[in-house]
Amino acid sequence: MRPQTHSSSSSTDRRLNSLLRHLQNNSNSIIMDSQTTIISSSPTSAFNTNHSVFANIPQGPEDPILGVTVAYNKDPSPIKLNLGVGAYRTEEGKPLVLDVVRRAEQIILNDRSRVKEYLPITGLPDFNKFSAKLIFGNDSPAIQENRIVTVQCLSGTGSLRVGAEFLARHYHERTIYIPQPTWGNHPKVFTIAGLSVKYYRYYDPTTRGLDFQGLLEDLRSAPSGAIVLLHACAHNPTGVDPTLEQWEQIRQLMRSRGLLPFFDSAYQGFASGNLDADAQSVRIFVADGGECFAAQSYAKNMGLYGERVGALSIVCKSTDVASRVESQLKLVIRPMYSNPPIHGASIVATILKDRNMFSEWTVELKAMADRIISMRQQLFDALRARGTPGDWSHIIKQIGMFTFTGLNTEQVKFMTKEYHIYMTSDGRISMAGLSSRTVPHLADAIHAAVTRVA
Amino acid sequence: MASRLATNNQRIIIDQTSKLGTRLMSSWWQGIQPAAKDPILGVSEAFLADPSPDKVNVGVGAYRDDNGKPVVLECVREAERRIAGNQNMEYLPMGGSVKMVEETLKLAYGENSDFIKDKRIAAVQALSGTGACRLFADFQKRFRPESQIYIPVPTWSNHHNIWRDANVPQRVFHYYHPETKGLDFAALMDDVKNSPNGSFFLLHACAHNPTGVDPTEEQWREISYQFKVKGHFPFFDMAYQGFASGDPERDAKSIRIFLEDGHLIGCAQSYAKNMGLYGQRVGCLSVLCEDEKQAVAVKSQLQQLARPMYSNPPVHGALIVSAILSSPDLKSLWLKEVKVMADRIIGMRTSLKENLEKLGSPLSWEHVTNQIGMFCYSGMTPEQVDRLTSEYHIYMTRNGRISMAGVTTGNVGYLANAINEVTKSA
Numbered sequence: 001m002r003p004q005t006h007s008s009s010s011s012t013d014r015r016l017n018s019l020l021r022h023l024q025n026n027s028n029s030i031i032m033d034s035q036t037t038i039i040s041s042s043p044t045s046a047f048n049t050n051h052s053v054f055a056n057i058p059q060g061p062e063d064p065i066l067g068v069t070v071a072y073n074k075d076p077s078p079i080k081l082n083l084g085v086g087a088y089r090t091e092e093g094k095p096l097v098l099d100v101v102r103r104a105e106q107i108i109l110n111d112r113s114r115v116k117e118y119l120p121i122t123g124l125p126d127f128n129k130f131s132a133k134l135i136f137g138n139d140s141p142a143i144q145e146n147r148i149v150t151v152q153c154l155s156g157t158g159s160l161r162v163g164a165e166f167l168a169r170h171y172h173e174r175t176i177y178i179p180q181p182t183w184g185n186h187p188k189v190f191t192i193a194g195l196s197v198k199y200y201r202y203y204d205p206t207t208r209g210l211d212f213q214g215l216l217e218d219l220r221s222a223p224s225g226a227i228v229l230l231h232a233c234a235h236n237p238t239g240v241d242p243t244l245e246q247w248e249q250i251r252q253l254m255r256s257r258g259l260l261p262f263f264d265s266a267y268q269g270f271a272s273g274n275l276d277a278d279a280q281s282v283r284i285f286v287a288d289g290g291e292c293f294a295a296q297s298y299a300k301n302m303g304l305y306g307e308r309v310g311a312l313s314i315v316c317k318s319t320d321v322a323s324r325v326e327s328q329l330k331l332v333i334r335p336m337y338s339n340p341p342i343h344g345a346s347i348v349a350t351i352l353k354d355r356n357m358f359s360e361w362t363v364e365l366k367a368m369a370d371r372i373i374s375m376r377q378q379l380f381d382a383l384r385a386r387g388t389p390g391d392w393s394h395i396i397k398q399i400g401m402f403t404f405t406g407l408n409t410e411q412v413k414f415m416t417k418e419y420h421i422y423m424t425s426d427g428r429i430s431m432a433g434l435s436s437r438t439v440p441h442l443a444d445a446i447h448a449a450v451t452r453v454a
Numbered sequence: 455m456a457s458r459l460a461t462n463n464q465r466i467i468i469d470q471t472s473k474l475g476t477r478l479m480s481s482w483w484q485g486i487q488p489a490a491k492d493p494i495l496g497v498s499e500a501f502l503a504d505p506s507p508d509k510v511n512v513g514v515g516a517y518r519d520d521n522g523k524p525v526v527l528e529c530v531r532e533a534e535r536r537i538a539g540n541q542n543m544e545y546l547p548m549g550g551s552v553k554m555v556e557e558t559l560k561l562a563y564g565e566n567s568d569f570i571k572d573k574r575i576a577a578v579q580a581l582s583g584t585g586a587c588r589l590f591a592d593f594q595k596r597f598r599p600e601s602q603i604y605i606p607v608p609t610w611s612n613h614h615n616i617w618r619d620a621n622v623p624q625r626v627f628h629y630y631h632p633e634t635k636g637l638d639f640a641a642l643m644d645d646v647k648n649s650p651n652g653s654f655f656l657l658h659a660c661a662h663n664p665t666g667v668d669p670t671e672e673q674w675r676e677i678s679y680q681f682k683v684k685g686h687f688p689f690f691d692m693a694y695q696g697f698a699s700g701d702p703e704r705d706a707k708s709i710r711i712f713l714e715d716g717h718l719i720g721c722a723q724s725y726a727k728n729m730g731l732y733g734q735r736v737g738c739l740s741v742l743c744e745d746e747k748q749a750v751a752v753k754s755q756l757q758q759l760a761r762p763m764y765s766n767p768p769v770h771g772a773l774i775v776s777a778i779l780s781s782p783d784l785k786s787l788w789l790k791e792v793k794v795m796a797d798r799i800i801g802m803r804t805s806l807k808e809n810l811e812k813l814g815s816p817l818s819w820e821h822v823t824n825q826i827g828m829f830c831y832s833g834m835t836p837e838q839v840d841r842l843t844s845e846y847h848i849y850m851t852r853n854g855r856i857s858m859a860g861v862t863t864g865n866v867g868y869l870a871n872a873i874n875e876v877t878k879s880a
Binding site: 051052053054055057058059060061063066085087095096097101102105106109115116117118119120121154155157158161170171172185188189191192193225260291299303304305306307308314316317318321323324325327328330331332334335336337338339340341342343344 | 481482483484486487488489491492495499514516524525526530534535538539542543544545546547548581582584585588597598612615616618619652687718726730731732733734735741743744748750751752754755757758761762763764765766767768769770771
């Protein structure tokens with residue numbers, strides 16, 4: 001083969017040149033001879049440097065939620081509004097790092113004795129201890145009786161995945177019932193772990209509230225022992241939560257059917273502004289002495305999004321069971337990522353175990369929750385002022401970061417195209433992305449969508 | 455007030471039903487067996503629990519300085535100071551920090567790699583080496599479901615767990631030669647030749663864990679050639695770049711040989727050891743593709759696997775890595791510090807061997823200095839290791855793997871003596 005000159009710099013040429021250089025430079029004559037022989041004379045040889053074993057891989061679909069931000073970022077319009085991902089924004093539309101978090105970070109940074117060694121597989125012990133207290137209550141008998149196993153995981157997603165993998169291996173029932181609708185990533189997490197996903201009725205589009213009867217009927221007809229995913233508070237995407245009385249009925253039904261509760265608590269403190277109130281649903285289940293799972297996330301309530309901090313707790317009947325369960329959880333975690341990331345958990349532990357910092361946190365958390373509640377009120381008032389057709393009271397009845405507007409996909413597309421408003425196609429808007437300044441623009445867009453698009 | 459009233463009402467309701475609840479329900483988890491402790495991480499747990507003042511931990515592969523203390527590199531401390539307070543903590547994209555990934559690819563593929571220029575590498579930030587291997591294993595299962603993975607004997611024990619949990623069937627290939635305590639090259643090549651065409655192989659790029667036995671450059675070239683003949687897929691796990699010889703470029707030689715030969719490799723990289731970022735869980739998974747279009751498709755599929763596992767990777771460690779690798783002063787400091795770590799380990803190898811020879815050990819300890827990287831495969835049996843632990847409070851994994859990073863001028867004499875005692879009548 002004659003050497004090519006380097007006149008062209010296309011990638012194919014570069015590859016060929018590199019291959020040629022190798023063949024010519026190879027000083028081991030025996031190998032070079034057989035190489036040359038094989039390359040030139042064997043059309044059926046398995047050798048084909050250029051063919052990838054992954055050649056036929058299709059492009060994966062854009063994630064429907066994270067894809068919204070991708071699209072938003074591409075839009076050059078100065079009036080664009082990102083109401084997609086549930087990440088908190090200030091009145092100025094900026095991401096927020098809590099003051100108490102910055103302080104915790106400084107403490108960690110200045111502590112030269114801190115190292116960055118591996119955490120245990122189950123994570124930072126203090127973090128686990130205080131996370132359990134946060135969700136189950138400082139005086140929880142289950143904690144005092146030492147029958148809760150808590151493992152640090154990668155935020156809510158990681159906690160759900162580890163819990164799901166554990167269930168797929170050790171639980172006799174492989175079906176999990178999840179609310180219709182739910183966070184888009186839920187079915188993916190459970191399915192990939194090996195569980196089969198079924199839905200229970202949850203949202204009533206006619207009332208834009210809870211389809212309580214439908215929920216009870218569907219849970220009643222679930223096979224005994226089935227797993228049931230429950231949003232502890234601030235249901236995502238609808239913002240519709242059961243009342244305490246309804247939670248009590250759900251609890252009784254589930255216990256009588258032997259259904260296993262799996263709580264997803266991603267918004268504790270964010271819903272009502274009160275950490276204990278937002279954990280009541282979980283606590284009434286634990287108070288009856290039964291078992292349950294709880295996935296916690298600090299992404300929103302501590303603003304630690306990208307640090308991936310969360311915890312999975314499994315409330316067991318006894319300490320002995322809890323200890324065996326913990327040992328099996330380690331077997332799930334080790335081949336996934338070995339041990340969890342240290343930084344975010346250190347921040348959380350620093351805050352939770354210091355009374356002053358904890359108290360500061362509750363104040364900052366309430367401020368975020370209050371701002372969102374105020375946005376709800378402002379949006380509701382703005383739509384009323386425009387005389388937008390329809391009942392928009394669900395905006396102030398729903399709770400937490402999201403409002404399920406009730407807008408359909410066509411209307412959503414219209415709002416994106418004409419008003420540069422980015423939201424998920426199910427009509428979910430993140431209230432955290434709104435400000436007093438941008439509420440009018442959103443109200444205009446909704447008004448236009450409702451009056452001009454079917 | 456309202457929530458207090460609600461709580462009181464709850465209490466009444468719950469009192470009535472809770473007795474019923476607790477009486478009827480037994481645990482769903484009654485039948486669960488206690489799982490075996492992880493063979494590596496369990497060692498550290500046992501070490502921590504030992505009250506003896508003489509105890510020595512040569513178990514887990516985490517670097518220690520000559521005082522036996524964990525080390526946070528100066529370049530890392532400085533990077534943390536520079537990033538503190540400046541960044542928000544927003545979600546990274548599913549594929550992680552683009553900047554960190556770009557810098558990381560340069561380390562593996564070369565600073566001026568054409569593959570990077572041509573955007574042919576599908577790469578995502580991963581949860582250190584474990585996470586990178588697991589993502590690849592899941593990816594392999596999803597898109598090449600008929601494939602298996604050939605794993606060297608021995609290997610890091612968690613490799614088996616990873617591919618097992620990904621449901622990829624495993625085969626083994628010869629690697630370590632117990633008689634020579636070196637590479638069983640002939641048997642390795644036989645296994646490569648006799649495996650079905652297009653098999654997937656796990657290769658340790660440098661500083662093989664647990665043996666410390668690496669192929670020579672010439673051997674790597676032969677392996678690469680045979681891989682081409684067979685159309686095998688090479689997956690490199692590179693957890694010790696910089697740590698083996700002290701020079702990251704040199705430690706990437708195996709990968710560069712395969713790249714020159716035109717292989718479309720997969721590669722897991724970790725910053726746990728070479729940047730001392732252990733607990734931050736920072737790493738990278740890359741797959742070299744035929745062209746940019748394919749790389750985009752593969753990357754999107756890797757992201758699809760990350761989303762239901764953890765959604766997006768942790769930001770803090772990635773910021774540290776980016777800060778270091780993209781600032782010339784920090785990068786040059788890092789290179790110096792990596793060399794110091796590697797040199798200390800090489801020094802301890804020499805010292806351990808000399809101590810054993812001075813004690814008059816009847817065995818050959820050449821392998822201690824022939825092997826490379828953090829680990830020494832001592833050749834001791836599990837029973838001998840157990841004696842080291844019970845009689846001398848020396849902790850290591852039962853396969854006889856010594857983490858040289860745990861050896862210091864302070865304990866090398868004690869360690870040599872203990873090893874000699876348990877092996878001299880072998």
